[in-house]
Amino acid sequence: MATQPEIASDALAWLTNAGQTAKSWLLSPAAWSQFGLLALAYLAARLLARRIDPAIRRLLNPGDKDTLLATLRRFALRFVPLILPVLAYGFTAMGEEVTRSLFGSGEVIAFGKRVFLFLAARIFVRDVLTDSFLRLLGRYVLLPVMALYALGILDEISTRLEETVVELGNIRFSAMSLLRGLIAGSLLFWAGSWSNRQSADYIKKQQELRPATRELAVKAVEVMIFGAAFLLLMSIMGIDLTAVAVLGGALGVGIGLGLQQIAANFVSGIILLVEGQTTVGDYVELDGGEKGTIVKMTARACVLETFDGRWIVVPNEHFITTRVVNYSDQGSANRYEAAFSVSYDTDINRVPEIIETAVALLPFVLQQPDGPDCELRGFGESSVDFAVEYWVNGIDDGKNKYGSQVLFAIWNALKEAGVEMPYPHRVVELRRQGPK
Structure with a gap:
């Protein structure tokens, strides 16, 4: 046993303690009464859920409407399957209070309460979450965490992870901080992507704004959303923001020395969006001979589509430093x-x-x-x-x-009209030189 790894020894000790706990529960009248309360709580929750489930579904039924209220009702309907485990959890919590007041202990019923919470998390991942990324995160992060919580060993594992230090050069992280950062970062950047898509769709629907203004607003919102997500992630991971300032200074030096063209194209893209002289939908011709309809404007370049379907990527700087002929302005003659x-x-x-x-x-x-x-x-x-x-x-x-x-x-x-369209006529005179 002395040669076993520490994790194996801990697992064996936990299994031994779990076996002893289960044995004590099986031999304890108080434990059996708590099992009875758990069964009673589940049956009561099932009967009540069977009665209120149809009423809630009728209340939240949105019909064929496409309003904001109907959308919120459809979203709320996805949570109806959680009624049963939530009711069971509530009834079990009340039973725990009664058990502790009568017997002075309630470990069995507390364990059952945590199991009902795990079942609620499982239904939440299976039936409520529709996004593939969130469902993946729920399956491999939320459910294992809730399983550890149900078994009562989540605090112990969290403590071990806090004590485990990961070193990356001069930077030291606890394993818990690293895991917390990975999970929080995944959620933050998913939320940022979702928010960016929603805000971009909303801004592009504002037809009273110029196309260039809409594109600029979309880019500004995108920068703000992901900038805020990055700063919040740094705060969650416990990284001092002064380190980020040093990194930003180093990045600025790198841009000044080696990324001049990228920086020039980025600034040129902002100028194009602010001025609005060329925008998506315009047919343009550059001094270099490139011509086509602008179908996309990014931070680095504009994409032109020629009449034969080819795409030409033109750096934004060319629109600022060279002559550009704009043949259209959103449908002008x-x-x-x-x-x-x-x-x-x-x-x-x-x-x-x-x-x-x-x-x-x-x-x-x-x-x-x-x-x-x-x-x-x-x-x-x-x-x-x-x-x-x-x-x-x-x-x-x-x-x-x-x-x-x-x-x-x-x-x-x-x-x-009988008008002739001519073609060139040539008179050919052949000269033959006679014998001398």
Whole structure:
């Protein structure tokens, strides 16, 4: 026995004590009376739960409504399975008071009370929790803790964990602090992610705000939520926040020396969100030739989607330090032109009216800020050159083929009016040199 590990010796001692306790309970009339009270408490809780369960379900039934009150009722309905173990726990607690006042002891009924609490935790994990992460945490953290509490050894194990020290360099943690930090950190960052999603959905629904303002608000809320979660976790783990300040200073030096581009892109992203000159949904073209619709703005870069479905990741700094052409501002009108030519035999005075009438009939061509305008552009080698300018509410980016439909309309209108669209003619002169 002297060669056994300490944990094995402790387990063996606990099993021995548990066996002696169980034996004393089996031989004690007071213990048997407490077992009877436990059974009576469970039966009373079962009968009462069977009566009030349907009434509570009818009271909380939300129907087909989709209001806030209906959502709260659906949430409360998930807790109905807890009625039985909670009632059993309450009746057992009252029985414990009676037993201790009559017999001066109540270990058996106190054990039963803890078992009912464990059953409540098991139902809570199985039936109430719906999120997969929370259910995993409940299965592997909450239930083992409640099992240890039911067996009455949770305090002893907590003391052992507090006395066990984990050293990471110059930093010393107790095993209990480390476990507490892991569990609290998991819960805090899950709650932060959930809160961030809810707040982001709420902010994005506020259509009266500019898109850039909504994106900035989402980022600000995200930083605040996770910053608060980090500081709270440091406090739970007992880490002095001055150490965090030193770490922040070191991180600042690292940013200044080696992460200049990342810092520049981050600051540029904030400037873009504050100014709102470019935002999600805008069709832009940069000096480098990148062009497309902004589909996402992050702290480091903007994502452009081209008309053929490719995504281009452009660092935020490029939007600040280079020339950017913004073709749209959430659906503003844009002007395009289509060039064409007619023969020199044409009465060119008729052409503007023919083309402007044909283009104006297209459903996507706007009359405001200006209708179609056909202009004479020049006299070529074999044709008279024209161009028609027109306004549309969108971008001709391949998805919206405005230019193609306008050219079809020009072709059909000229054919119908008998106007010839010329093609180059060349005169080739062949000279044959005779014999000398």
